[in-house]
Amino acid sequence: MINRRNFLKTGAAALPLAAAIEALHPDAVYPTETITGPAASGAAPKLIPLPTRLASIDPVTVPWQQKIRRVGQSNMTEHDPAVMNIEEWADYWHSAAADILFISVTGILAFYPSKVKFHRHGKFLNGRDFFGECVAAARKRGMRCVARMSPDLNWGDALEAHPEWAMRHPDGSVQLSEQDSRLFKTCMFSTYMDDYVPAVMREVNSLYEVDCFYTNGWPPLGSLPKCHCAICSKLPPSDTPAYWRAFNDRLLELWLRYDAIAKEKKSESFFFANLGGNVHAGPNLDRLGRIAAWFQGDNQGRTSEDPAIWGCTLQGRVCGAVMNSKFVTNLTAAYSTGSVRWRNASKNPAEAKMWMNETLASGLALYYHFIGSETGLGEDRRWQDVGRDYFQWAVKHDAHLRPRRSLANLGVMMGQGTQLLYPGPAVARTRDYMRETTHGIYETLLGGRFAFDFVHEDRLEPERISKYRALLLPNIAMLSSRQCEQIRAYVRSGGSIMASFETSLYDENLRQRADFGLADLFGISKAGDAVGTNGNAYYGRIERSHAVLEGFRNTNWLPGAQNRVPVKPVQDPVLTVVPGFVQYPPELAYPPVPHTDEPAVVLRETASSRLAYFPGDIERSFWLTGHGDLLRLLHNTIRWITRDERVVEVEGDGFVEMFAWETSPGYAIHLLNYTNPNAHHCWLNSTYPLGTQLVRMKLPSGVKVKAVELLRAESCVPFRIEDDILRFAIPRVEDYEVAAITVR
Numbered sequence: 147m148i149n150r151r152n153f154l155k156t157g158a159a160a161l162p163l164a165a166a167i168e169a170l171h172p173d174a175v176y177p178t179e180t181i182t183g184p185a186a187s188g189a190a191p192k193l194i195p196l197p198t199r200l201a202s203i204d205p206v207t208v209p210w211q212q213k214i215r216r217v218g219q220s221n222m223t224e225h226d227p228a229v230m231n232i233e234e235w236a237d238y239w240h241s242a243a244a245d246i247l248f249i250s251v252t253g254i255l256a257f258y259p260s261k262v263k264f265h266r267h268g269k270f271l272n273g274r275d276f277f278g279e280c281v282a283a284a285r286k287r288g289m290r291c292v293a294r295m296s297p298d299l300n301w302g303d304a305l306e307a308h309p310e311w312a313m314r315h316p317d318g319s320v321q322l323s324e325q326d327s328r329l330f331k332t333c334m335f336s337t338y339m340d341d342y343v344p345a346v347m348r349e350v351n352s353l354y355e356v357d358c359f360y361t362n363g364w365p366p367l368g369s370l371p372k373c374h375c376a377i378c379s380k381l382p383p384s385d386t387p388a389y390w391r392a393f394n395d396r397l398l399e400l401w402l403r404y405d406a407i408a409k410e411k412k413s414e415s416f417f418f419a420n421l422g423g424n425v426h427a428g429p430n431l432d433r434l435g436r437i438a439a440w441f442q443g444d445n446q447g448r449t450s451e452d453p454a455i456w457g458c459t460l461q462g463r464v465c466g467a468v469m470n471s472k473f474v475t476n477l478t479a480a481y482s483t484g485s486v487r488w489r490n491a492s493k494n495p496a497e498a499k500m501w502m503n504e505t506l507a508s509g510l511a512l513y514y515h516f517i518g519s520e521t522g523l524g525e526d527r528r529w530q531d532v533g534r535d536y537f538q539w540a541v542k543h544d545a546h547l548r549p550r551r552s553l554a555n556l557g558v559m560m561g562q563g564t565q566l567l568y569p570g571p572a573v574a575r576t577r578d579y580m581r582e583t584t585h586g587i588y589e590t591l592l593g594g595r596f597a598f599d600f601v602h603e604d605r606l607e608p609e610r611i612s613k614y615r616a617l618l619l620p621n622i623a624m625l626s627s628r629q630c631e632q633i634r635a636y637v638r639s640g641g642s643i644m645a646s647f648e649t650s651l652y653d654e655n656l657r658q659r660a661d662f663g664l665a666d667l668f669g670i671s672k673a674g675d676a677v678g679t680n681g682n683a684y685y686g687r688i689e690r691s692h693a694v695l696e697g698f699r700n701t702n703w704l705p706g707a708q709n710r711v712p713v714k715p716v717q718d719p720v721l722t723v724v725p726g727f728v729q730y731p732p733e734l735a736y737p738p739v740p741h742t743d744e745p746a747v748v749l750r751e752t753a754s755s756r757l758a759y760f761p762g763d764i765e766r767s768f769w770l771t772g773h774g775d776l777l778r779l780l781h782n783t784i785r786w787i788t789r790d791e792r793v794v795e796v797e798g799d800g801f802v803e804m805f806a807w808e809t810s811p812g813y814a815i816h817l818l819n820y821t822n823p824n825a826h827h828c829w830l831n832s833t834y835p836l837g838t839q840l841v842r843m844k845l846p847s848g849v850k851v852k853a854v855e856l857l858r859a860e861s862c863v864p865f866r867i868e869d870d871i872l873r874f875a876i877p878r879v880e881d882y883e884v885a886a887i888t889v890r
């Protein structure tokens with residue numbers, strides 16, 4: 147018997163394109179018999195119509211930075227004034243159609259004849275105005291300029307005059323750069339930031355025509371500072387909610403002050419700084435997102451902590467949650483990122499290109515970055531063609547690559563407080579706990595080809611979250627009473643929720659509650675402290691049939707998770723906990739307590755809302771194990787709580803990440819092909835192309851399609867529309883494809 151997945155594997159991919167389109171009749175392609183393939187559901191998802199299209203924007207009202215599409219940076223070294231060929235540098239970036247270039251002022255080493263005290267001239271500067279020459283060369287070619295500063299380190303003479311500028315260890319000793327002990331780390335609470343940085347900014351503003359100011363190296367990425375100087379000693383301990391508030395207060399105070407200094411010369415100038423760290427960014431991104439004119443995703447490549455290929459889109463989704471369509475870039479390092487680094491050698495082109503693919507797919511502007519310009523423009527110049535070719539391709543398709551609105555109907559709460567401050571349950575303390583949780587839910591959603599956005603926990607206003615059919619709360623341990631109430635209101639208005647483990651067990655100050663803050667919503671009550679695993683992890687015994695168990699056959703139980711919070715019995719449970727037991731020796735590997743009334747999932751339905759709560763850390767357990775049962779259970783549950791409603795459906799083989807955007811010309815469906823042995827580790831070395839992908843989406847009434855164009859293949863494909871449902875096939879996906887739909 148044909149089923150949907152088998153049809154796609156054996157049928158559509160082998161058919162000529164026109165025949166594949168013809169076969170897209172719902173009855174023919176989506177029969178209703180049970181599907182037994184991994185994580186596949188029986189019935190076709192229900193397509194919900196896309197929202198009414200946005201009104202067009204008057205370009206005159208758009209700030210200049212939001213028109214930037216390509217950013218270039220040859221990060222300047224102290225030696226560059228002696229070796230860099232400025233004309234060659236400017237020609238390269240101009241040929242790549244860069245709109246704006248980062249040029250180093252710095253603060254560690256002056257690239258111009260600075261008179262600011264302690265702004266040490268680079269030893270190869272020789273009185274030359276290297277910065278000014280670079281600005282002139284860029285301007286001559288019509289490119290804008292960012293004045294790039296680095297306030298995070300300075301030298302011994304500054305320390306001698308200003309011992310209060312330094313970050314200190316608990317014993318009072320100065321915190322030095324790990325790689326060059328002549329440099330000390332500056333404290334962001336000290337007058338270094340109040341006096342020295344503004345002096346450099348004002349000097350640059352007085353001498354040059356720059357478009358905006360940027361600080362590298364501050365604020366810190368992905369973690370909070372740990373300083374024991376005289377000022378910081380009076381602050382709450384680092385890594386506490388109280389410290390985080392003090393850190394954010396100081397950060398915003400400085401950001402606004404620097405922004406005002408940038409505007410002293412011209413009002414359209416602004417200040418911005420490096421950000422990144424994706425869900426565990428240091429600054430509170432809700433607060434910062436309200437004031438930042440430019441979100442600089444300093445997230446240049448995969449790291450050993452974030453080894454998955456989707457590191458750039460993860461950052462992009464975080465930016466999407468807080469920037470309200472303001473300007474966002476994410477850097478692609480053309481150099482070798484990772485735990486072993488060669489910052490002056492090119493990385494695998496396939497990896498660099500995928501990072502740029504992800505940048506565009508997640509709705510950000512391109513940014514390409516290399517370090518040092520020995521012998522004119524680098525000892526290793528292989529990176530240059532990669533970036534220029536990519537930028538030149540993107541120029542041709544700018545209109546389709548610039549998103550206006552995400553079409554996603556699922557929201558994933560990012561829980562920034564939890565990401566930064568929650569240490570994991572007492573039974574599994576690890577700083578990677580939430581990182582692993584995030585990757586677990588992320589991979590789950592990619593595997594199910596769901597269209598999803600991230601949602602910041604401080605942005606739960608109805609006007610923001612009502613677009614989502616469901617919110618997912620993957621162990622969002624810290625939620626304030628207000629946030630809990632906002633989630634209740636969302637459910638009262640018809641929204642659905644899937645939550646797990648310690649969600650809402652702590653308030654915003656990391657104080658543990660006696661019971662879940664959302665206990666009433668889910669109909670759950672805590673029955674004990676979190677239980678970990680010593681041997682076999684717990685199982686979920688199947689008590690009755692339910693949609694979340696679709697596809698499970700020939701088993702009485704399923705894997706549970708590594709850790710769980712015991713909850714009190716509920717009526718008519720679907721899965722009950724079989725507590726963990728010995729796994730070695732095998733003689734003892736059987737359940738002494740084979741049956742309990744403790745629920746392993748709690749499901750609820752009220753009006754159009756559906757609620758699912760897993761007492762286990764199921765997303766993280768999936769990330770740690772890859773167990774297909776956990777994946778199926780999560781997919782089934784997401785389908786159940788959303789009533790299997792989709793805004794766009796993309797069917798086909800392969801592990802892909804999908805984005806769906808409304809654009810000015812129409813819509814854009816982005817597919818990133820992660821089907822690759824290096825998807826979870828190291829870098830891509832080559833691509834493994836995918837066959838036919840079938841796309842369906844329901845257009846708003848009255849919207850007509852003019853063309854469907856594949857931007858990478860650079861060809862149009864046939865399409866058909868029936869009952870407002872647009873159907874077309876993408877015959878092949880190399881590393882990336884964008885189906886650009888033009889409407890009228």
Ligand SMILES: [Zn+2]
Pocket residue numbers: 312313314333334335336373374375376377378379
């Ligand atoms: Zn300090």
